[in-house]
Amino acid sequence: MKRVVVVGGGIVGLSTAWFLRQKGAEVTVLERKEVGSGASWGNAGWVSPAFSVPLAEPAALKLGVSTFFSRTSPVSVPLRADVNLLQFLAGFVRNCRADVWEAGLRALSPLNVQALAAYREIERGGVMHGPARMDPGLIFAPDTQRLASLEHELAAVRGSGQEVDFDVLSGDEARKLAPMVAAGMKAAVRLNDQYYLDPRPFIQSLAARLSDLGVVIEEGVSVLDVDSEASPVVRTDDGPRSADAVVMANGAWLAGFRKKLGVRQVVQAGRGYSFSVKPATMPDGPLYFPSHRVVATPMDGSLRVSGMMEFRHPDAPLDRRRLEAVVRTIQPLLPSIDFSQRSEEWVGSRPCTADGLPLIGQSKIPGVYVAGGYGMWGLTLGPAGGRLLADQMTGAPDPVAAPFNPLR
Secondary structure (H helix, E strand, O other): OOEEEEEEOOOOHHHHHHHHOOOOOEEEEEEEEOOOOOOOOOOEEOOOOOOOOOOOOOHHHOOHHHHHHHOOEEOOOOOOOOOHHHHHHHHHHOOHHHHHHHHHHHHHHHHHHHHHHHHHHHHHOOOOOOEEEOOOEEEEEOOOHHHHHHHHHHHHHHHOOOOOOEEEHHHHHHHHOOOOOOOOOOOEEEEEEEOOOOOOHHHHHHHHHHHHOOEEEEEEOEEEEEEEOOOOHHHEOOEEEEEOEEOOOOHHHHHHHHHHHHHOEEEEEEEEEEEEEOOOOOOOOEEEOOOOOOOEEEEEOEEEEEEEEEEOOOOOOHHHHHHHHHHHHHHOOOOOOOOOOOOOEEEEEEEEEEOOOEEEOOOOOOOOEEEEEHHHHHHHHHHHHHHHHHHHHOOOOHHHHHHHHHOO
């Protein structure tokens, strides 16, 4: 395999390009806007294998279907759902079972174990701004009862074969480490072995290093179709591109190609919102409020606040009602911060599958591969998944990839 076209310039596409280039492939990356401009750009920045679990879990249904349509809910479904979304929601509900969730966790565990090592391999190749250890990473809840489900989940992750190190603290103990958190948070967990990064400088460094290594990155190129004649062909608004192999790593926009590729799992955009503020006192590490489904991560002198799971079309404009809902959620949790002074307001689309597992492997079109469907965990698993796919494309498939077969 000499020539590979990778469609998509986010963390998944660029990581796949990296490992293919390391194996000697000539790689071209096609990006519809700018590298890292999709879900990679404004996310919470967590590289956290302990939280990389299937999205569909029994607890998700406790939110209640009625709350999905609320303007203030952390999970939002439009009143006029399209066929793709209805199929996704039906599959999601079917998968919200303990046995399915546990099977998904077992499938993800080997990939989670490899997550940090894949980042370190990329860093050894000269890429800067990689993951730093959370020091500390603090998770707050109003009471111990609402923290119990998180402890149960972390224990399940540990039972799946991952090393997870955490301490249970009182709210007062945790506030000694993060005094800006409201006194109403009575219980906390301190994470001791998870990581985070600012995705923008990392992805920019990765793209620059790929260019140094001879990878061609074309921005502002929209892919219209992909098929195979004598060899795979990508049809774009800038003319066709032929190759020996094609990787479809175009995030939530994979939904428009999935039937042609033979992908049976519905891919739905789960849009997240974020913005940045500059508090007088910055926490030393990320803060997570699972009861409120909102995250605050220190990045380059600012605090990035991230939240919301909005099921809409990936190209829909930013909905200020959803952004304001995130503001109203975080404000009483961090009362000393002036949230009226916000910058970098953003919405981005996570590519979610109904069973919560990524899509990694050969499509039904000869020579065309799929790399996507990571949901909320593309930043955590993108490099490990990219290495897994590159190995599959250039040699014998790893059994670890079997649960992620795009044709499942």
